[in-house]
Amino acid sequence: MVDRPKKPTSLNPSSRSSGPQPTVDITDDRVTATLPTGESVSILLYGATVISWKTASGQENLWVSEKAALDGSKPVRGGIPIVFPVFGPPPKEGPTSKLPQHGFARSTRGKSGGDESVKLDFGLYSAGLDESVKSKWPYEFGLVYSVTLGREGLMTVLNVRNEGEQAWEFQMLLHTYLRVDDITKTTISGLGSATYIDKVLNATTHTQSTPTLSITSEVDRVYTGLKQDTTSVLADGKPRLDVVRDNLEDTVVWNPWREKANAMGDFAPKDGYKQMVCVEVGSVAGWQRLEPGETFEGE
Numbered sequence: 001m002v003d004r005p006k007k008p009t010s011l012n013p014s015s016r017s018s019g020p021q022p023t024v025d026i027t028d029d030r031v032t033a034t035l036p037t038g039e040s041v042s043i044l045l046y047g048a049t050v051i052s053w054k055t056a057s058g059q060e061n062l063w064v065s066e067k068a069a070l071d072g073s074k075p076v077r078g079g080i081p082i083v084f085p086v087f088g089p090p091p092k093e094g095p096t097s098k099l100p101q102h103g104f105a106r107s108t109r110g111k112s113g114g115d116e117s118v119k120l121d122f123g124l125y126s127a128g129l130d131e132s133v134k135s136k137w138p139y140e141f142g143l144v145y146s147v148t149l150g151r152e153g154l155m156t157v158l159n160v161r162n163e164g165e166q167a168w169e170f171q172m173l174l175h176t177y178l179r180v181d182d183i184t185k186t187t188i189s190g191l192g193s194a195t196y197i198d199k200v201l202n203a204t205t206h207t208q209s210t211p212t213l214s215i216t217s218e219v220d221r222v223y224t225g226l227k228q229d230t231t232s233v234l235a236d237g238k239p240r241l242d243v244v245r246d247n248l249e250d251t252v253v254w255n256p257w258r259e260k261a262n263a264m265g266d267f268a269p270k271d272g273y274k275q276m277v278c279v280e281v282g283s284v285a286g287w288q289r290l291e292p293g294e295t296f297e298g299e
């Protein structure tokens with residue numbers, strides 16, 4: 001995800017020039033990194049959920065519900081929860097059928113390998129799962145989630161590895177809640193002519209007919225097979241944020257609108273749907289299969 005108009009670059013902390021260094025503050029439940037120029041990112045260890053991303057001027061780019069549970073009692077309503085290994089309600093049958101909606105990664109505490117750098121890695125391994133979760137999805141995996149803050153943007157990468165002896169399938173998504181000033185003045189571009197599954201209309205398939213999408217009611221769409229890698233959020237027609245996919249074929253756009261927001265106990269304020277839109281990159285329309293020892297990386 002990058003602030004327009006610059007393109008993301010590789011942000012290798014070791015290639016930074018000498019000079020003022022970022023500060024990293026680690027507490028029991030979160031890690032906050034701040035660049036000398038003022039940009040900052042906060043990641044909750046619970047689910048390795050990014051809960052804040054601010055520009056140098058202090059502008060918050062992510063939306064987090066005022067009633068979001070940040071104490072590990074439930075997935076965070078906002079920020080960037082990680083969806084793994086299943087998106088949405090699990091299928092009735094098959095290996096992911098016993099899992100909760102969106103899988104378990106967003107509700108499992110990760111471990112930070114962060115040091116004095118702007119790239120923070122969080123690990124989640126099958127060995128670290130509670131027995132109750134393991135029994136529902138008994139595969140050996142390693143997830144490494146890297147969050148890199150740079151002046152040009154925030155890069156979030158999920159690396160998934162099959163550490164077992166049998167193949168398995170998964171879905172993954174970086175469920176990003178973006179903060180916008182006014183949803184009525186927000187449009188989304190980069191989806192033109194794409195095919196999408198409309199979850200509001202009984203998961204029927206449609207083609208995006210307009211070059212930009214305005215959000216005037218509940219929207220819950222899975223865009224598949226997008227040609228371009230960038231989906232842009234515009235405010236008053238002007239570029240605000242680019243969400244860039246790498247090695248991920250799907251983009252979900254979600255805004256619960258009034259009634260659904262009202263029905264979610266942890267969604268606050270109730271009119272908060274006017275200040276957010278989820279633009280989520282992932283691999284969710286089909287399944288990714290990993291043979292033993294194989295790795296998948298989505299960014």
Ligand SMILES: O=P(O)(O)OC[C@H]1O[C@H](O)[C@H](O)[C@@H](O)[C@@H]1O
Nearest residue numbers: 075101102199220221252254278
């Ligand atoms: O309420 P949650 O389990 O966090 O899911 C929140 C939303 O996630 C995605 O955006 C899905 O496309 C929606 O259908 C779902 O309602």
